[in-house]
Amino acid sequence: MPMDDAVRKQILDSIPSLRAFAISLCGNVDRADDLVQETMVRAIANIDSFQPGTNMPAWLFTILRNHFRSEYRKRRREVEDADGHYADTLKSQPEQQGHIEFGEFREALSQLPTDQREALILVGASGFSYEEAAQICGCAIGTIKSRVNRARNRLAELLQVRDGDDFGPDEQTRAVLASGE
């Protein structure tokens, strides 16, 4: 049966933010795109379980998030030095994607525990409410709030930002450009 046009459009419209979520989550564009692809395949295979009129982005994010978590657990079992490997993929990322100005930020983000990272991205960048983020992650609203807080504190610590400090893409871009890019 062909998909409903409205549903099809909702899926298409969600792809840019699904990719942004996946890239922020795993730090690797190729892997992120595989996650998005797998999410689409699963979503369409299970489209009957989507209730029209409910939150399509939240539904898709939930699929992607769960898939990422199970992949991540598998990978951890397979590759003992997952962290080192992850750090390497991050280093090759900036030039490849023209994301130089976010290099330092990405690296800090990647050092957060996964549950804190996903909570922070969902609330701080994807624009989901605490309630929606809690649904996506399958936990209580209070848990999301405390994860977001811990994520922010840790990021500030890693990036050594304090009130009044110079901080931001501009300064970082200049530093990278000055170092010969």
Added chain:
Amino acid sequence: MDTGAARAKKHDAKPAKLGREVQARLGQQLRSMYDEVVGQGVPDRFADLLSQLDNKDNKDRQ
């Protein structure tokens, strides 16, 4: 006891609350990184995949 648990939790959490300015900067940084990807739109790969997965464009239907 409740109070003991609460105190233990508090001890675990960061004592200092982040300033608004820091929070705003971190948020801005996170959003610009995210929005840069959003701005890339839908890569052909995914538009094609959707058509492929959607029976509408399936050759079987003719």
